[in-house]
Amino acid sequence: MSTSTGVTTGVIPKYELRCRECGKSWGNQPRSICDDCFSPLEITYDYDAIRASFTRERIVQGPPSMWRYADLLPLPENFRPTVPAGFTPLLKAPRLAQRLGAKNLYIKNDAVCLPTLSFKDRVVAVALAQARNFGFDTVACSSTGNLANSVAAQAARNGFHAWIFIPADLEPAKIIGTQVFGAKLVRIAGSYDQVNRLCSQIADERHWGFVNVNLRPYYAEGSKTVGFEIAEQLGWRLPDNIVVPMAGGSLITKIKKAFDELIQLGLVEPKPVKFFGAQATGCSPISTAVKTGNAEIEPQKPATLARSLAIGNPADGHYAIKTITKTGGWAEDVSDPELVASIQLLAETEGIFTETAGGVTVGCARKLYRQDRIASDDTTVLCITGNGLKTTDALAGKYEMEAPIPPKIAEFDKYLDKALDVPQISVAETVEA
Ligand SMILES: *Cc1c(COP(=O)(O)O)cnc(C)c1O
Numbered sequence: 001m002s003t004s005t006g007v008t009t010g011v012i013p014k015y016e017l018r019c020r021e022c023g024k025s026w027g028n029q030p031r032s033i034c035d036d037c038f039s040p041l042e043i044t045y046d047y048d049a050i051r052a053s054f055t056r057e058r059i060v061q062g063p064p065s066m067w068r069y070a071d072l073l074p075l076p077e078n079f080r081p082t083v084p085a086g087f088t089p090l091l092k093a094p095r096l097a098q099r100l101g102a103k104n105l106y107i108k109n110d111a112v113c114l115p116t117l118s119f120k121d122r123v124v125a126v127a128l129a130q131a132r133n134f135g136f137d138t139v140a141c142s143s144t145g146n147l148a149n150s151v152a153a154q155a156a157r158n159g160f161h162a163w164i165f166i167p168a169d170l171e172p173a174k175i176i177g178t179q180v181f182g183a184k185l186v187r188i189a190g191s192y193d194q195v196n197r198l199c200s201q202i203a204d205e206r207h208w209g210f211v212n213v214n215l216r217p218y219y220a221e222g223s224k225t226v227g228f229e230i231a232e233q234l235g236w237r238l239p240d241n242i243v244v245p246m247a248g249g250s251l252i253t254k255i256k257k258a259f260d261e262l263i264q265l266g267l268v269e270p271k272p273v274k275f276f277g278a279q280a281t282g283c284s285p286i287s288t289a290v291k292t293g294n295a296e297i298e299p300q301k302p303a304t305l306a307r308s309l310a311i312g313n314p315a316d317g318h319y320a321i322k323t324i325t326k327t328g329g330w331a332e333d334v335s336d337p338e339l340v341a342s343i344q345l346l347a348e349t350e351g352i353f354t355e356t357a358g359g360v361t362v363g364c365a366r367k368l369y370r371q372d373r374i375a376s377d378d379t380t381v382l383c384i385t386g387n388g389l390k391t392t393d394a395l396a397g398k399y400e401m402e403a404p405i406p407p408k409i410a411e412f413d414k415y416l417d418k419a420l421d422v423p424q425i426s427v428a429e430t431v432e433a
């Protein structure tokens with residue numbers, strides 16, 4: 001039973017919105033804030049109703065995508081997936097491990113998430129399912145780049161109009177990678193935080209489904225699938241540590257929620273997992289709070305190459321801090337040169353080309369091993385969340401474009417002699433010293 005405000009009064013639905021602080025139920029509707037106490041809303045589930053169907057046996061028979069975990073996602077009754085998002089590789093990373101002084105290192109590789117090569121495809125897929133359910137014909141978002149790409153692509157595939165709001169200084173590949181899908185792209189002369197504030201105002205005025213504003217609680221649940229997959233791919237086991245890049249701070253809190261749900265439903269043995277957050281020093285409100293022992297965020301003005309993480313006033317910052325400190329983890333941040341060197345290091349050691357956010361994750365992991373905050377023997381997972389082909393400008397000037405040589409074997413022999421004269425040092429190695 002629902003009242004006109006959408007507040008559930010009778011039968012418990014499979015899932016519904018609840019206030020994270022006062023616990024009030026808000027049913028299911030496009031809303032992200034509790035009107036009573038102004039705290040964020042979150043999806044809660046009737047776990048007893050889910051327990052019977054959410055088993056290892058059922059899951060492994062499901063599709064090779066995030067939809068194998070549909071029982072623990074807030075999806076409408078009649079939902080049919082239209083994109084095979086998620087179920088990305090979890091790779092052992094022995095060569096990177098050696099360079100970091102680690103032994104049991106894994107990469108969760110969302111650089112190859114479908115359809116737009118970042119983990120945002122997971123959150124958008126869930127948000128658009130609810131956008132349809134709530135009767136929106138236009139979807140929208142404020143974005144630091146990857147969300148823009150994913151909303152634009154999935155809106156096209158599902159027949160929504162799309163309005164995308166971005167700070168004007170995003171990488172060219174992320175701009176083209178939005179426009180190509182026919183979305184309306186609105187560049188704002190301002191920071192992401194200003195773009196987001198504007199979007200909250202627009203969402204109040206227009207009947208549009210903003211995936212990370214009025215649909216945010218549904219959107220955020222999509223991130224849990226990263227956690228479900230890691231546990232399944234480790235053989236239904238949780239890692240000791242996980243390193244997660246942070247922008248708004250949602251992903252890290254939702255991976256924690258995923259692990260907790262798997263424990264609660266008996267799919268994995270209970271085990272403490274330490275959560276480590278990674279940011280760029282040029283935009284590090286969450287890592288700064290953790291390092292200074294602050295429970296709240298002090299907003300920053302972003303100045304970093306890692307644009308996908310450049311949120312100065314993170315919506316879930318408070319909860320990200322809690323996730324990190326309560327699990328015994330830590331947060332770190334790296335400079336722009338360090339994140340670029342870390343992109344190169346991951347590429348040279350494991351053959352994975354990540355974007356700036358992935359450089360941040362690898363760079364912070366390196367620091368955390370050095371500080372002995374992560375023990376080398378522990379099973380540790382690094383979350384690589386986006387693809388390097390979208391941020392090639394970060395590597396501008398790193399590789400010389402050599403003059404071409406004539407197509408003659410003698411010319412190549414000459415070239416080789418010269419090339420072998422030059423000592424071969426990996427670029428990433430030079431920054432490590
Ligand atoms: C958005 C994004 C993140 C961070 O996500 P939050 O949930 O906002 O913390 C990390 N990596 C990439 C590549 C992203 O696009």
Ligand SMILES: [Zn+2]
Pocket residue numbers: 019020021022023024034035036037038039
């Ligand atoms: Zn409340």
